[in-house]
Amino acid sequence: MQMTPMIESFVFHFGEMGSRWGFNRTVGQIYALLVVSEEPICANDIGELLGISRGNVSMGLKELGSWQLVQVQHKAGDRKEYYFCRGTIWDMANKVFEERRKREMDPTLSLLRDIMMDEAGNKHEAYAQQRITEIHDLLENITEWTQSLQSLSPEKLNTLMKLGSGVSKVLEFTDKFRSKKDA
Amino acid sequence: MQMTPMIESFVFHFGEMGSRWGFNRTVGQIYALLVVSEEPICANDIGELLGISRGNVSMGLKELGSWQLVQVQHKAGDRKEYYFCRGTIWDMANKVFEERRKREMDPTLSLLRDIMMDEAGNKHEAYAQQRITEIHDLLENITEWTQSLQSLSPEKLNTLMKLGSGVSKVLEFTDKFRSKKDA
């Protein structure tokens, strides 16, 4: 593995985007590096290629490991651990979604639920509670929906995505079908 | 508007989550405050209620304004500007998605496209380019899809979300319908 300008720009960009996507720069860089590398790479080489400290590499790999995005391999007669990124691109996307849900949705949903259980003390609180309930319901819907989408096969998801806003037509059709059956 | 414990916990939580959702603490707090307030609030009061500086309030409101999430109102015989949060909860969710797309997807897609245009210099680069193309295609699909979903009416979106993974059944059905028509 050598850092050509092409690979560098990809890796560094992924590092920069990392913070927007919910992981730090180092994690982003390491992940990007492993994605484009055909060969597993050892922690030392990762640090060298990226110009970061050994400790930082270790922490980054630990995090990626906890997300099950990298795997370790051993080579005969070598005690080093060689890292590579496992799984398809869908796996990665799924992990990113899942992690974000954990950090962005779950704590909020939990708090909103608590607030909804409270007794409103006055008019203002009653209004606030109503708006909070709206937010809660929306977030819960989105969460459940994305979760159910994640359980679909990549093929199904692809079909669905290709459909785009055409899904609207399918829905109308379903509506008609349903009301006919009910009648 | 008074800060009861209920409202405080909501507002402060929204502030904490802000950084995860792509805005800073102050922006999150101001937005949360305005969401649960029936009455428009002036900048001074916002600063006082949240315990933050006047300058910080101004910057937060500016950002929320640029996202078209808050609006200004004037009261007769009063030169202060009163802020309130306009739009439904869907509008907010849409804005959040849009902003995130701009910051998280667009720059990456643009870089990936550039890389895809490059000529691979060797075997490694060819492999890297292939993986990068996979990522690009996935991100582009997701981006286009979420965009088309955003153009649907809240009602349609709700139907779709209620369907959950049941959408899978509808797809199968549509497939059959299509192949019959083609035959």
Next chain:
DNA sequence: TTGAACTTTCAGAAATTATTGAAACATATT
């Protein structure tokens, strides 16, 4: 059991990001 080869941890340093508050700016009123 020792030591070589490697990994992990974590306190302090560096870098980044958010916040304050005083000065500049804007606008309506007298």
Next chain:
DNA sequence: AATATGTTTCAATAATTTCTGAAAGTTCAA
């Protein structure tokens, strides 16, 4: 034109996050 009432900007400061590197930990072969 002077003043009163508001808003915005931005340099300095504070808070937070990330990174380093030396020390501690782990594992294995001899």
